Amino acid sequence: MKFIHLVDPSIDVINKLKKTIKDSYIPRKEIIKLHYKKEQEVVLEKDSKIIFIAGMGGKEIGKILQHLILQVTANDRFVISPHRNILELREFLASSPLRLVDETVINEDGQFYQILCLCLNDGLSKISQFGHKIWMGPLGEEYRAHQLKRYEHHQDPLSRKFLAFLTDFSS
Numbered sequence: 001m002k003f004i005h006l007v008d009p010s011i012d013v014i015n016k017l018k019k020t021i022k023d024s025y026i027p028r029k030e031i032i033k034l035h036y037k038k039e040q041e042v043v044l045e046k047d048s049k050i051i052f053i054a055g056m057g058g059k060e061i062g063k064i065l066q067h068l069i070l071q072v073t074a075n076d077r078f079v080i081s082p083h084r085n086i087l088e089l090r091e092f093l094a095s096s097p098l099r100l101v102d103e104t105v106i107n108e109d110g111q112f113y114q115i116l117c118l119c120l121n122d123g124l125s126k127i128s129q130f131g132h133k134i135w136m137g138p139l140g141e142e143y144r145a146h147q148l149k150r151y152e153h154h155q156d157p158l159s160r161k162f163l164a165f166l167t168d169f170s171s
C-alpha cells in the first residue's frame, strides 16, 4: 500500500491541512497521513520513496538531509527546493554522498526557485557546487542575470566565487 506522508512541526499548519484535505474532493484521502513533527525526527520505512523538502532555508534542508541520508537506499529520491542559503546548501551537497538525478529552475510570482532531484546512486554525477543544467534551460539566462544582480555587492568568499562562476558561464 502506498501512502503520502505530510510532515510539519507547526500545529496550525497540521490543523489547516487536516481541514483542507477533509473539505477537498481528493480521492482516497485515507492514504494521506499527517505527522506533527520536525522532518529531522522522521523515521523512514523501508519501501522505495520520494521525499520532498520544500519551502525552507538551505541550512534547515541540510540538517534534514544529514538525518535522512542515513536511512535511505539507492532506490529512494529526494526532491528539494530551498528558499534561501542555496550557495551554502549546494556546497554541503557537493561534498555529500548524494548524486544528481536532475536539476531545474522555476519562476513563480517573480521569484526563482532551484529544484534538485537527488539520490544515493554512485553511478550518477556528483552535485556541482553552483549547478550546470539550471543555467542552460529556458530560464537559464534570465536566472543568471537575476543572480548576478542579487550577489553583485556580496563580499564573502563563497558569493565572490559564485559571481566569478556566473561571469565565466557567459563566455
Ligand SMILES: C[S@@+](CC[C@H](N)C(=O)[O-])C[C@H]1O[C@@H](n2cnc3c(N)ncnc32)[C@H](O)[C@@H]1O
Binding pocket: 007, 008, 009, 010, 013, 037, 038, 039, 040, 054, 055, 056, 060, 064
Ligand atoms: C514557507 S512554508 C512552505 C510550505 C510549502 N512546503 C511550500 O513550499 O509552499 C515552510 C513550512 O515548513 C515547515 N517547517 C519548518 N521547519 C521544518 C522542519 N524542520 N521539518 C518539517 N517542516 C518544517 C514550516 O512549519 C512551514 O509550514
